[in-house]
Amino acid sequence: MDHSGLTRDQLLDVYYHLRLTRTLEERIGILYRQGRIFGGVYLSTGQEAVSVGAAYALGPGDIIVPSHRDMGAHLLRGIQSREILAQYLGRVGGLSRGRDGNVHYGDIQRGDVAFISSMADGIPVATGVALALKRQGKGRVAMTWFGEGASSRGDFHEGINLAAVLRVPVVFVCNNNQYAYSTPLSRQTRIPDIAARAGGYGIPGTIVDGNDVLAVYDTAREAVERARRGEGPSLIECKTMRMRGHSEHDDASYVPRQLLEEWRAKDPIQGFEARLREWGILDEAGEARIAKRIADELEAAVAWAEASPFPEGKDVEQGVYST
Numbered sequence: 001m002d003h004s005g006l007t008r009d010q011l012l013d014v015y016y017h018l019r020l021t022r023t024l025e026e027r028i029g030i031l032y033r034q035g036r037i038f039g040g041v042y043l044s045t046g047q048e049a050v051s052v053g054a055a056y057a058l059g060p061g062d063i064i065v066p067s068h069r070d071m072g073a074h075l076l077r078g079i080q081s082r083e084i085l086a087q088y089l090g091r092v093g094g095l096s097r098g099r100d101g102n103v104h105y106g107d108i109q110r111g112d113v114a115f116i117s118s119m120a121d122g123i124p125v126a127t128g129v130a131l132a133l134k135r136q137g138k139g140r141v142a143m144t145w146f147g148e149g150a151s152s153r154g155d156f157h158e159g160i161n162l163a164a165v166l167r168v169p170v171v172f173v174c175n176n177n178q179y180a181y182s183t184p185l186s187r188q189t190r191i192p193d194i195a196a197r198a199g200g201y202g203i204p205g206t207i208v209d210g211n212d213v214l215a216v217y218d219t220a221r222e223a224v225e226r227a228r229r230g231e232g233p234s235l236i237e238c239k240t241m242r243m244r245g246h247s248e249h250d251d252a253s254y255v256p257r258q259l260l261e262e263w264r265a266k267d268p269i270q271g272f273e274a275r276l277r278e279w280g281i282l283d284e285a286g287e288a289r290i291a292k293r294i295a296d297e298l299e300a301a302v303a304w305a306e307a308s309p310f311p312e313g314k315d316v317e318q319g320v321y322s323t
Contacts (some may be wrong), residue, residue, distance in 0.1 A: 004214045018269045021048045021072040037088045039102040044069035046243030049268035053216025057224045065113045065126040065144035068103045077112040082301035086308045093308030120150035123159035130170035141227045142170040149180020164201040169227035172235045177242035182254045195237035210238030211268040
């Protein structure tokens, strides 16, 4: 049995983070529909394995530059569910201290660079982070995620080219979920595989099943180790499917229902759960314990977030300008 070199406890930890990612986002979706969250809500339903699997390959000193569907990566960097919920509710306990009730959050102290809305802008940022890490000479690595739509923007090409030329330690993870908002991949590029673009920059490009969390982990681990050895960047394309609209106000009516059903059968959490059961690592009692742990955690997180106050106007400039 191939467990990707992970121990039983690590495999269960991966499973926990997959389940936590989906359940937390489901709760955020409920709060949005109740009118308690203002702004956009972007869920990663069906593609949790991309952020969890890739982020699990990183070490404690590495840096992530996530996109708007990388909740699992945030959680693996130590961001707490209660902080994320407070963020969406616009409370002081959120990562932007109530200044933003949306996805622009991170914590550089925990190696998490806040998301930048303009898609693909995170790529040159991650390259800059990786250049700083290279100059420090401590073997640290940067990782960034983006959608296949971002790969058609100029900052994708400029960022990856610069990373390749400077041979900086960064891993580029393309979350190919088939649609850039409502535009299918076939309408934005003539090539079927984003990974093919890596050849134009002289770096490795790998395609992986984005719904197989261990396949994502294995591929990301190899890319991270390569970067840590000083061999430069890699591009990983994770083939997956966005099972909801671009955001929660989008009904995704432009996506063929048959396509969604085909991908529903490939659900990354159900698939990993089945493998853990087959390996004798997870049983019904163990699954129930993890589900209860997550439910209890989120109930406490919602209560904590709602108890956190709204920001006061007098604090609007606090932490904005360098002293």
